Amino acid sequence: MRIRALLLAGLIAVVPLTDAAAQSRGRDRDRDEAQSQDRREQPRGYPGQGLRDAPRSAPRADPGDIARRVQSGRPGxxxxxxxxxxxxxxxxxxxxxxxxxxQVDGRSGRVRGDD
Structure with missing residues (x-):
């Protein structure tokens, strides 16, 4: 009889703990899903992205051409x-x-000068 009472008391103590753990896992899962949704909605960035993906209202000079123009005839x-x-x-x-x-003009690629 004593063993049954101990088992019953142990079971009564464990049931609320498992319920609380399940609720905690559910909250964690919901939070993780919300965070992954936020990450999917935001575009990924990479170095130089602003140079290639900037909104263009007029023809833009190519950064490679700009680099070549600046390098020509300039030591360093x-x-x-x-x-x-x-x-x-x-x-x-x-x-x-x-x-x-x-400084280089963004449309024509013309070198404006040194600072």
Whole structure:
């Protein structure tokens, strides 16, 4: 009789715990599904995405052409190209370590000058 009472008491204690654990798993699953839905709705980004996927209202200069124009006849090396307000900025390192931002027109690709 004592064993039955102990088993019954143990069962009574365990049932609410399993119910609470099941509810917790359900909340976690709902939260994970909501987060994965949010991730699916947001487009994935990648380096340089702004250069290629920017909304185009007029013909745009190609970043590769811009890099070649800036490099021609200029000593040093290019550190990177960035789009700013419809134009491009080429970061350039001259011999001796001086770094400059070179402004380039976003439509024509014409080099505007060094900063």
């Amino acid at each position: 090396r290019m550190l990177g190209v960035q789009e700013r307000g419809g134009d491009y900025v080429v970061r350039w390192e001259y011999p001796g370590g001086r770094v400059s931002d070179i």
